[in-house]
Amino acid sequence: xxxxxxxxxxxxxxxxxxxxxxxxxxxxxxxxxxxxxxxxxxxxxxxxxxxxxxxxxxxxxxxxxxxxxxxxxxxxxxxxxxxxxxxxxxxxxxxxxxxxxxxxxxxxxxxxxxxxxxxxxxxxxxxxxxxxxx
Amino acid sequence: xxxxxxxxxxxxxxxxxxxxxxxxxxxxxxxxxxxxxxxxxxxxxxxxxxxxxxxxxxxxxxxxxxxxxxxxxxxxxxxxxxxxxxxxxxxxxxxxxxxxxxxxxxxxxxxxxxxxxxxxxxxxxxxxxxxxxxxxxxxxxxxxxxxxxxxxxxxxxxxxxxxxxxxxxxxxxxxxxxxxxxxxxxxxxxxxxxxxxxxxxxxxxxxxxxxxxxxxxxxxxxxxxxxxxxxxxxxxxxxxxxxxxxxxxxxxxxxxxxxxxxxxxxxxxxxxxxxxxxxxxxxxxxxxxxxxxxxxxxxxxxxxxxxxxxxxxxxxxxxxxxxxxxxxxxxxxxxxxxxxxxxxxxxxxxxxxxxxxxxxxxxxxxxxxxxxxxxxxxxxxxxxxxxxxxxxxxxx
Numbered sequence: 001x002x003x004x005x006x007x008x009x010x011x012x013x014x015x016x017x018x019x020x021x022x023x024x025x026x027x028x029x030x031x032x033x034x035x036x037x038x039x040x041x042x043x044x045x046x047x048x049x050x051x052x053x054x055x056x057x058x059x060x061x062x063x064x065x066x067x068x069x070x071x072x073x074x075x076x077x078x079x080x081x082x083x084x085x086x087x088x089x090x091x092x093x094x095x096x097x098x099x100x101x102x103x104x105x106x107x108x109x110x111x112x113x114x115x116x117x118x119x120x121x122x123x124x125x126x127x128x129x130x131x132x133x134x
Numbered sequence: 135x136x137x138x139x140x141x142x143x144x145x146x147x148x149x150x151x152x153x154x155x156x157x158x159x160x161x162x163x164x165x166x167x168x169x170x171x172x173x174x175x176x177x178x179x180x181x182x183x184x185x186x187x188x189x190x191x192x193x194x195x196x197x198x199x200x201x202x203x204x205x206x207x208x209x210x211x212x213x214x215x216x217x218x219x220x221x222x223x224x225x226x227x228x229x230x231x232x233x234x235x236x237x238x239x240x241x242x243x244x245x246x247x248x249x250x251x252x253x254x255x256x257x258x259x260x261x262x263x264x265x266x267x268x269x270x271x272x273x274x275x276x277x278x279x280x281x282x283x284x285x286x287x288x289x290x291x292x293x294x295x296x297x298x299x300x301x302x303x304x305x306x307x308x309x310x311x312x313x314x315x316x317x318x319x320x321x322x323x324x325x326x327x328x329x330x331x332x333x334x335x336x337x338x339x340x341x342x343x344x345x346x347x348x349x350x351x352x353x354x355x356x357x358x359x360x361x362x363x364x365x366x367x368x369x370x371x372x373x374x375x376x377x378x379x380x381x382x383x384x385x386x387x388x389x390x391x392x393x394x395x396x397x398x399x400x401x402x403x404x405x406x407x408x409x410x411x412x413x414x415x416x417x418x419x420x421x422x423x424x425x426x427x428x429x430x431x432x433x434x435x436x437x438x439x440x441x442x443x444x445x446x447x448x449x450x451x452x453x454x455x456x457x458x459x460x461x462x463x464x465x466x467x468x469x470x471x472x473x474x475x476x477x478x479x480x481x482x483x484x485x486x487x488x489x490x491x492x493x494x495x496x497x498x499x500x501x502x503x504x505x506x507x508x509x510x511x512x513x514x515x516x517x518x519x520x521x522x523x524x525x526x527x528x529x530x
Contacts, residue, residue: 090427095504
């Protein structure tokens with residue numbers, strides 16, 4: 001399992017407007033890429049985004065939910081960049097994915113926010129934003 | 135065909151993702167909302183023209199049924215004569231609007247009108263919003279006759295074609311025509327509504343038309359009409375019940391009579407589709423899944439009154455709140471049709487057919503779950519003025 005180095009953590013902490021306590025919790029939280037060890041899983045590319053990039057675990061959970069909802073074969077690659085539409089999700093699937101995310105993370109997604117989700121990464125980022133607010 | 139729906143729009147959203155209209159306070163599941171272009175929507179960089187009604191934005195597909203299948207419908211003409219036309223009522227036995235309205239030739243006419251208006255005073259504005267939307271939908275009948283005549287294999291080629299299908303379509307239209315007439319006269323007399331605004335809305339709506347995405351296929355078309363007839367039966371049944379609750383038994387009778395017509399029409403259309411499932415189960419189940427994926431769009435979803443760019447959404451929200459026609463009804467109708475056509479028991483389907491079968495059979499609970507979630511999160515709804523009632527406000 002790969003793990004993020006401290007320097008990349010602090011970089012991402014700086015680029016996101018995380019509060020102090022969040023940064024420290026990031027430090028405490030497992031920074032390792034705690035996937036299921038599935039061979040199809042790969043590290044999401046570290047991006048120099050202006051917006052906050054979600055933790056890999058979050059992305060993974062989103063990927064799991066998406067896989068389940070769309071009944072995707074194991075050899076079908078799903079990552080942060082994957083677009084729901086390209087994976088074969090229709091509007092009903094997308095709503096159900098959002099519902100699944102709400103249940104999994106104990107959050108409530110506003111309809112306006114849900115509208116902007118087109119990729120797995122979008123979903124993961126939104127989840128983290130909502131978790132941060134809690 | 136009961137395309138006279140005063141209900142929620144269940145159309146596919148504009149984008150494949152979870153697309154919602156900007157107003158987010160309805161109780162209905164938003165993803166069902168219209169894929170229509172409102173002038174001034176941020177999809178298109180145009181200056182909003184005044185008084186421009188919404189229009190369909192999806193690509194309009196035509197003739198998706200393979201032409202060799204037209205033969206099926208030609209071969210069905212005798213069967214249709216014996217099994218479908220029997221659901222028409224002979225004109226001499228039919229009710230007419232005059233049966234339910236004050237009699238202008240009678241001395242008691244003025245008193246009858248007075249009584250009608252007295253009863254109507256007791257009925258709240260939100261009910262009238264729904265009844266008016268209903269009436270406007272009925273009055274857009276030219277659109278529905280047109281739609282039936284777009285269907286390959288069953289269209290009325292001349293306007294007086296002797297084929298069973300054409301006879302059905304004309305007679306169906308004639309029966310439906312009474313619905314709009316009756317509701318129009320009632321609303322005119324009741325004094326509770328702005329007839330001019332309503333008339334304007336009707337003119338816009340007929341001008342807008344609608345594309346139910348039946349793509350000239352009678353498979354898709356008759357599945358659509360089966361759904362709609364049942365929907366309208368439910369809806370008119372509910373307005374009848376509400377009228378009774380508000381103490382207007384005559385209005386209840388009006389709505390109830392219209393509802394019974396719709397029930398008869400539902401019987402006819404579902405019988406056609408049942409026969410299609412017999413003749414071509416794979417093709418029909420694929421058509422059923424296709425229509426449900428595209429979502430059953432409501433006939434009046436392009437309604438516009440020259441003032442409200444979201445008129446249909448507002449009207450549907452009231453219909454949902456009053457329980458006249460709801461997202462739950464949509465799921466119930468679908469479930470009913472799945473049962474009626476015994477979709478679960480279909481055998482000998484292709485791989486795609488089986489996927490379609492699974493999709494359709496699994497869809498009602500998914501819709502219900504969605505609806506429960508939407509209900510659970512319903513926010514405080516706004517009050518919106520409706521030009522149909524002189525801009526008086528009604529809670530969405």
